[in-house]
Amino acid sequence: MLTRSFNPPVRTLMGPGPSDVHPRILEALSRPTIGHLDPAFITMMDELKELLQYAFQTRNIMTMPVSAPGSAGMESCFVNLVEPGDKVIVCQNGVFGGRMKENVERSGGFAVMVEDTWGEAINIDKLEDALKDNPDTKIVAMVHAETSTGAQSDVSSLVKLARAHGCLTIVDAVTSLGGTPLKVDEWEIDAIYSGSQKCLSCTPGLSPVSFSERALEKVRNRQTKVQSWFMDLNLVMGYWGTGAKRAYHHTAPINALYALHEALVILQEEGLENAWARHQKNHLALRAGLEAMGLTFIVKEDDRLPQLNAVTIPAGVDDVAVRNRLLNEYNLEIGAGLGALAGKVWRIGLMGHASRAENILLCIGALESVLGDLGADINRGVALPAMQRALAE
Numbered sequence: 504m505l506t507r508s509f510n511p512p513v514r515t516l517m518g519p520g521p522s523d524v525h526p527r528i529l530e531a532l533s534r535p536t537i538g539h540l541d542p543a544f545i546t547m548m549d550e551l552k553e554l555l556q557y558a559f560q561t562r563n564i565m566t567m568p569v570s571a572p573g574s575a576g577m578e579s580c581f582v583n584l585v586e587p588g589d590k591v592i593v594c595q596n597g598v599f600g601g602r603m604k605e606n607v608e609r610s611g612g613f614a615v616m617v618e619d620t621w622g623e624a625i626n627i628d629k630l631e632d633a634l635k636d637n638p639d640t641k642i643v644a645m646v647h648a649e650t651s652t653g654a655q656s657d658v659s660s661l662v663k664l665a666r667a668h669g670c671l672t673i674v675d676a677v678t679s680l681g682g683t684p685l686k687v688d689e690w691e692i693d694a695i696y697s698g699s700q701k702c703l704s705c706t707p708g709l710s711p712v713s714f715s716e717r718a719l720e721k722v723r724n725r726q727t728k729v730q731s732w733f734m735d736l737n738l739v740m741g742y743w744g745t746g747a748k749r750a751y752h753h754t755a756p757i758n759a760l761y762a763l764h765e766a767l768v769i770l771q772e773e774g775l776e777n778a779w780a781r782h783q784k785n786h787l788a789l790r791a792g793l794e795a796m797g798l799t800f801i802v803k804e805d806d807r808l809p810q811l812n813a814v815t816i817p818a819g820v821d822d823v824a825v826r827n828r829l830l831n832e833y834n835l836e837i838g839a840g841l842g843a844l845a846g847k848v849w850r851i852g853l854m855g856h857a858s859r860a861e862n863i864l865l866c867i868g869a870l871e872s873v874l875g876d877l878g879a880d881i882n883r884g885v886a887l888p889a890m891q892r893a894l895a896e
């Protein structure tokens with residue numbers, strides 16, 4: 504028997520990513536493949552870099568997508584900036600800070616962990632104590648939007664503090680880019696990475712990164728070669744750099760880059776501030792519905808991410824059964840808890856193109872009917888009106 508073509512079901516993606524892909528982006532993917540050194544392609548690459556500079560709010564020349572998912576963008580920042588023996592303070596308040604520690608150690612650095620409770624923002628006083636205790640620190644790393652818990656941290660203040668202690672900073676903006684205010688130049692961030700599949704509404708597999716002149720200075724003055732040939736910025740820039748002379752480094756994922764270009768054109772059309780405002784408005788509507796039902800958020804109000812809503816699973820409710828029913832009966836995907844929060848929370852994403860009124864309506868309606876059906880102790884018949892009131896405001 505011949506295997507037939509794969510035709511995925513049509514789902515609504517309201518988890519921690521990938522999020523719903525905009526139809527214009529899927530269409531862009533199917534445009535004709537051309538050579539990765541074709542002059543037309545190079546023009547597209549230059550536009551893509553400018554669009555990324557807009558999304559990141561930076562003039563950094565070294566702003567481009569790494570040809571691999573967000574985790575590779577993370578790795579790119581660490582392997583380039585961390586030299587063997589470097590001390591790096593990692594602020595951890597969820598899963599992704601733990602991965603940063605791994606990256607520091609695999610790059611030959613020494614990680615000093617500053618740990619906060621999962622579900623809380625990074626505590627700036629703890630970072631200050633760690634910087635005082637470790638005056639030889641070279642780099643401070645932090646996650647802006649902790650997708651594992653739904654908490655956002657005050658990157659602007661944390662970076663300012665790190666700079667006052669003479670440190671470079673690495674910031675994870677995988678879930679924040681395009682969804683919540685982020686200003687790379689104004690906040691003086693040195694190295695930042697994101698992902699295509701969260702608030703940019705693009706397909707997974709690309710990681711936008713940006714490096715400041717201070718960061719590049721450190722890379723240029725390294726005593727040892729970057730341990731990863733593929734990630735070495737000095738080599739990657741031969742392909743992504745400015746000027747007409749582009750050298751082959753690796754074959755770019757041509758069509759995927761069309762898709763990211765389209766995603767960023769859509770973001771530019773909407774306007775960055777408008778996109779941030781839309782995420783906030785839709786978060787408030789989802790929150791109104793969930794809270795009316797009786798569900799509670801794990802993150803305190805001021806630190807909540809609008810694009811990632813972590814709520815406690817009601818007592819006695821079977822996590823997997825609920826998520827399976829949402830998927831099978833409503834084609835709706837919401838996220839499970841990760842790491843220490845596995846089985847305890849659901850993570851409902853309102854990222855990018857998924858942050859729309861009809862998705863909130865579907866999620867609130869489906870969740871209420873499944874939970875009610877399973878006999879969960881929730882308030883019935885009040886969530887949709889609460890959500891509608893919030894949307895009308």
Ligand SMILES: *Cc1c(COP(=O)(O)O)cnc(C)c1O
Nearest residue numbers: 572573574599648650677678698
């Ligand atoms: C999703 C995510 C990543 C990893 O991105 P991948 O594309 O899955 O490799 C890293 N950091 C944060 C905060 C994320 O949400």
